[in-house]
Amino acid sequence: MSEARIERQQPATGNLLLVLVGLGMAFLLFMAMLGLKTNPGPIYGESNMLYVALVFYAGAAALYMGFGVSGIERYVRLASISTTLGLVANTVAGGHRWYMAGHPPFSNIYEMLLSFVWTVALLTLIAEKGYGVKIIGSITMPLAVVSVILMQLMPSEVRPLVPALQSTWLHVHVSLAMLSYAACAVSFALAMMFLVQDDMKTESFQLLTSLGMAGVYAAMLLRFSSGDFRVIAYDLARKAEITNDQGQRVFVTIPDLGWLVVLVLVSTLVPIALHFVARQSRREAMFNNVNRAMFITLALQVVMVAAFVIRVRNGVYMAANAAAPVPTALPGSPFILAGMIGSIFAGMLYLLLVWRRSDLQRMLPTTKVLDQVTYRTICVAFPLLTLMIATGAYWANQAWGRYWAWDPKEVWAAITWVVYAGYLHTRITHGWRGRRSAYFAIFGFAVVIFTFFGVTYLLSGLHSYAAVQ
Amino acid sequence: MKSLWQKFFRALANPRNGIILLLVVVVLMAVGTFILQRPTSDPATIERAYSSSTLRVLDTLQLTDIYHAWYFVALLGLVCVSIVFASLDRWPKAWRYYARPYRRTEPHFRAALLHKALIPVKNAGTALEAAERAFRKAGIPVEREMAAEEVSLYSERHRIAEFAVYVVHASLLLILLGYGLGHLRGYSGFMMLPKGESSNRMTIQTGRGRTFRLLPFSIRCDDAKQENYTVREMISGEESSANKLDERILNRETEMPKQYWSELTVLEDGREVTHKRISVNHPLTYRGVRFYQSSMGASGKLDTVHLLAITGGNAESAKDVLLSPGQTVALDGGYKLALLRFVPDYYVLDHEVFTKSEEPDNPAFQLSLTGPDGKETKMWLLPSLLNMTSEDTPIKFQAAVRTTEQGAAIDMKMVPFTGLEVSYIPGQTALWGGLLLMVLGLIIVFFMAHTRYWAVVVKDQKLGPAVWVGGTTNRNRARFEQDFAELVELIKAELAGGAGKKPAETKKLVKA
Numbered sequence: 001m002s003e004a005r006i007e008r009q010q011p012a013t014g015n016l017l018l019v020l021v022g023l024g025m026a027f028l029l030f031m032a033m034l035g036l037k038t039n040p041g042p043i044y045g046e047s048n049m050l051y052v053a054l055v056f057y058a059g060a061a062a063l064y065m066g067f068g069v070s071g072i073e074r075y076v077r078l079a080s081i082s083t084t085l086g087l088v089a090n091t092v093a094g095g096h097r098w099y100m101a102g103h104p105p106f107s108n109i110y111e112m113l114l115s116f117v118w119t120v121a122l123l124t125l126i127a128e129k130g131y132g133v134k135i136i137g138s139i140t141m142p143l144a145v146v147s148v149i150l151m152q153l154m155p156s157e158v159r160p161l162v163p164a165l166q167s168t169w170l171h172v173h174v175s176l177a178m179l180s181y182a183a184c185a186v187s188f189a190l191a192m193m194f195l196v197q198d199d200m201k202t203e204s205f206q207l208l209t210s211l212g213m214a215g216v217y218a219a220m221l222l223r224f225s226s227g228d229f230r231v232i233a234y235d236l237a238r239k240a241e242i243t244n245d246q247g248q249r250v251f252v253t254i255p256d257l258g259w260l261v262v263l264v265l266v267s268t269l270v271p272i273a274l275h276f277v278a279r280q281s282r283r284e285a286m287f288n289n290v291n292r293a294m295f296i297t298l299a300l301q302v303v304m305v306a307a308f309v310i311r312v313r314n315g316v317y318m319a320a321n322a323a324a325p326v327p328t329a330l331p332g333s334p335f336i337l338a339g340m341i342g343s344i345f346a347g348m349l350y351l352l353l354v355w356r357r358s359d360l361q362r363m364l365p366t367t368k369v370l371d372q373v374t375y376r377t378i379c380v381a382f383p384l385l386t387l388m389i390a391t392g393a394y395w396a397n398q399a400w401g402r403y404w405a406w407d408p409k410e411v412w413a414a415i416t417w418v419v420y421a422g423y424l425h426t427r428i429t430h431g432w433r434g435r436r437s438a439y440f441a442i443f444g445f446a447v448v449i450f451t452f453f454g455v456t457y458l459l460s461g462l463h464s465y466a467a468v469q
Numbered sequence: 470m471k472s473l474w475q476k477f478f479r480a481l482a483n484p485r486n487g488i489i490l491l492l493v494v495v496v497l498m499a500v501g502t503f504i505l506q507r508p509t510s511d512p513a514t515i516e517r518a519y520s521s522s523t524l525r526v527l528d529t530l531q532l533t534d535i536y537h538a539w540y541f542v543a544l545l546g547l548v549c550v551s552i553v554f555a556s557l558d559r560w561p562k563a564w565r566y567y568a569r570p571y572r573r574t575e576p577h578f579r580a581a582l583l584h585k586a587l588i589p590v591k592n593a594g595t596a597l598e599a600a601e602r603a604f605r606k607a608g609i610p611v612e613r614e615m616a617a618e619e620v621s622l623y624s625e626r627h628r629i630a631e632f633a634v635y636v637v638h639a640s641l642l643l644i645l646l647g648y649g650l651g652h653l654r655g656y657s658g659f660m661m662l663p664k665g666e667s668s669n670r671m672t673i674q675t676g677r678g679r680t681f682r683l684l685p686f687s688i689r690c691d692d693a694k695q696e697n698y699t700v701r702e703m704i705s706g707e708e709s710s711a712n713k714l715d716e717r718i719l720n721r722e723t724e725m726p727k728q729y730w731s732e733l734t735v736l737e738d739g740r741e742v743t744h745k746r747i748s749v750n751h752p753l754t755y756r757g758v759r760f761y762q763s764s765m766g767a768s769g770k771l772d773t774v775h776l777l778a779i780t781g782g783n784a785e786s787a788k789d790v791l792l793s794p795g796q797t798v799a800l801d802g803g804y805k806l807a808l809l810r811f812v813p814d815y816y817v818l819d820h821e822v823f824t825k826s827e828e829p830d831n832p833a834f835q836l837s838l839t840g841p842d843g844k845e846t847k848m849w850l851l852p853s854l855l856n857m858t859s860e861d862t863p864i865k866f867q868a869a870v871r872t873t874e875q876g877a878a879i880d881m882k883m884v885p886f887t888g889l890e891v892s893y894i895p896g897q898t899a900l901w902g903g904l905l906l907m908v909l910g911l912i913i914v915f916f917m918a919h920t921r922y923w924a925v926v927v928k929d930q931k932l933g934p935a936v937w938v939g940g941t942t943n944r945n946r947a948r949f950e951q952d953f954a955e956l957v958e959l960i961k962a963e964l965a966g967g968a969g970k971k972p973a974e975t976k977k978l979v980k981a
Contacts, residue, residue: 372947379915379916380915382911382915383908383911383912383915386904386907386908386911387908390904390905390907390908393904394901397897398750398752399749399750399761400761400763400890401657401752401759401761401890401891401892401894402657402892402894403894403897403900404648405509406501406506406508406509406536407509408502411498411499411501411502412499412502414498415495415498415499418491418495419495422488422491425484425488428944429484430484455502
């Protein structure tokens with residue numbers, strides 16, 4: 001393992017990356033300019049601005065990562081400028097959508113992602129300028145890019161709200177949710193950086209990353225049925241999920257894709273097994289094999305994403321609970337895509353850590369500062385979380401006459417709240433600091449992820465699956 | 470006996486045990502999200518999802534209704550008790566701290582304080598005034614503390630912050646109390662009311678089927694309407710301007726509901742008590758029972774049907790007739806038309822018309838035409854068979870047809886019914902009050918710190934006369950350290966300014 005850490009390259013002069021990123025962004029923006037004529041609507045319209053934001057965020061992400069790798073300060077300055085420009089474009093996009101729809105952009109998952117990306121970009125700039133956590137952009141900006149790409153896949157048209165959703169409380173509720181979840185995401189990034197700075201072993205990061213990857217593919221395995229892989233049927237023309245006569249979701253079965261999922265799951269488990277073998281044998285050299293296994297699983301995951309995109313994009317397949325073959329499309333499986341891309345992204349961050357650990361540690365603030373800032377971020381997130389649950393309950397009470405129905409989403413929101421309450425308790429009354437607190441913050445964000453994605457994807461999936469049988 | 474009680478108290482007052490209890494509750498909550506719950510999913514779904522033996526085990530363990538299981542409620546209760554005991558346990562100390570703050574600066578206190586600084590002075594007589602000025606400049610309110618042998622400065626802010634933790638825990642209890650009240654005494658269900666009818670019977674859906682409950686008063690539905698989005702509202706502005714769609718198309722209604730509303734009247738012993746138009750998100754509340762607009766639909770009853778009266782086989786001269794059940798309409802030439810019977814979905818057996826279902830998608834109408842001579846002809850109009858009465862009458866009838874998104878349909882209006890969610894949930898004042906209190910408490914906990922400062926002129930063994938400054942805070946120490954350092958600098962500047970000399974050398978004794 002130490003060999004891997006020592007494998008250090010000479011810092012590049014830094015101009016090459018700047019030229020590459022600059023040229024890439026210029027090219028993308030130029031192509032967009034050419035396409036403008038065919039695209040009706042004003043130039044400041046939502047789709048154009050979102051594209052501009054994507055280009056700037058991607059540029060910022062590349063530069064932040066470049067800073068992470070090379071440590072050249074100039075990259076951060078340019079990356080913040082790029083982030084700021086992206087944020088401006090993002091704000092215009094959100095504002096335009098608000099104006100067109102006549103309500104704040106919080107009513108569906110597309111609009112929520114729009115707001116989430118905006119909050120993440122804002123918090124990144126605040127953490128960077130206000131607290132000097134420069135490197136944070138290399139975690140949050142790729143997250144923003146993934147979210148914007150996901151948004152491009154989702155149905156984006158402005159739809160009027162069904163009666164139950166026509167309430168100011170809903171907007172307040174969802175915006176609070178986005179703010180608090182974004183704060184939780186930032187606290188997670190800070191806690192991870194704390195662990196890097198606190199000299200946590202690179203192997204432990206490997207275990208954490210591998211467990212996350214294995215979690216994603218284990219969750220995907222729920223859609224496995226005798227070698228096939230089931231995804232939600234989706235009508236691209238109507239931009240809606242396909243349901244059968246009973247109003248249940250239709251799942252199409254993609255032949256043989258399930259085996260690939262199993263293969264990738266096994267490949268994510270191999271580094272975990274090797275990790276424990278290496279730990280037992282107490283031989284440093286064994287960890288090189290672990291890193292090789294990480295490479296292999298990452299490569300396989302890229303293949304998996306490619307295969308998934310090829311098979312799911314505009315595919316027509318048989319479905320278990322529908323008579324005729326039905327189509328599906330990428331927007332029908334946003335959570336699966338997000339999970340797979342997120343897993344690859346986590347693996348890449350791990351590789352960054354393996355190669356550039358000492359540079360990272362040189363650039364990060366002290367452990368004391370990181371620990372404090374993590375705590376302060378959660379101090380902001382927790383009241384927001386409380387208010388989010390309160391406004392959600394108030395809205396439910398107004399719309400349906402019950403403030404708490406023990407719906408899975410509600411229950412998991414409450415669990416998130418209790419976990420963060422636990423973080424604060426152990427800190428305030430039991431004096432926990434450092435590692436243990438950081439683990440707690442990471443666990444808290446894992447619960448947030450489950451509440452945000454898992455409950456929608458797994459639990460409703462589980463329930464509708466049970467209904468089909 | 471007393472020792473047992475004390476053991477119980479001690480065990481629950483220990484925050485560690487409280488957290489373990491809470492952990493168990495959280496695990497049970499999580500488990501509940503992975504098992505279909507009786508109150509929220511319908512019985513048939515549950516029976517399909519689990520085998521009967523599994524279901525029996527789940528039911529016996531109350532896992533299919535975990536959030537109302539006795540052990541879950543008991544655990545929540547224990548968590549509450551634990552919060553109360555832990556708070557009671559700490560209360561005397563906290564109260565002493567609050568009621569009798571330590572304002573003096575005795576040597577042993579000065580030695581024990583974490584944040585302190587010693588600033589040597591030349592003129593001990595005016596040093597305290599200079600320090601007081603510095604406090605004012607820093608915006609820290611300060612008062613003089615007189616003791617027998619010395620005068621010192623004391624400053625305190627946000628003492629209430631020491632109590633915020635109690636506020637947060639009290640609010641949690643209040644929320645759980647409110648929930649408990651609603652859980653024990655409340656009920657909720659639904660009501661289906663066709664327009665013009667009244668009822669006091671509500672249906673309660675439980676995990677094992679439906680039960681009924683009679684309200685102490687009745688509700689009458691005077692009117693119910695569904696408003697749909699127009700085409701214009703459904704498409705975004707860009708598209709409509711780009712495509713220049715026809716105004717008539719833009720103003721047409723779609724099937725997408727925009728708002729439901731109902732006119733409701735409360736009847737007590739047949740007397741009209743109150744009246745309200747409710748819509749989604751705007752309920753009616755009467756005697757604590759709330760009525761929410763939840764759905765809207767067509768009942769199997771006919772409101773009006775649009776017929777065409779054709780005289781002498783000439784379809785061009787067809788006249789529109791709007792007919793309701795039990796109503797008689799006068800036609801040209803002294804004829805009278807009445808609707809005797811309406812069948813929403815019919816079938817014919819032995820030349821008799823029977824009702825097949827209540828779905829109004831295959832209707833039959835029995836008409837009665839009375840001539841000027843008083844001779845009555847009864848006839849059936851069966852549009853799905855032949856959309857024209859077959860009896861040999863001078864005026865023949867046909868059902869008007871309108872085009873909808875699903876194709877052609879008979880132009881008739883059904884009596885609408887309104888779907889109401891009915892709920893009586895007491896304890897809401899406690900619940901919402903508790904939530905509000907919790908947010909306030911949390912804001913105080915996280916963003917307000919109880920800070921105190923002391924200053925006194927002392928005679929140090931090494932430095933001679935000096936101003937001793939000390940301070941403490943209960944949270945956010947990083948910020949406090951900054952503030953404290955700034956205050957010390959200000960005092961130094963003030964002392965130097967007062968004496969007309971450059972700032973004296975300081976020896977800071979701040980410990981990490």
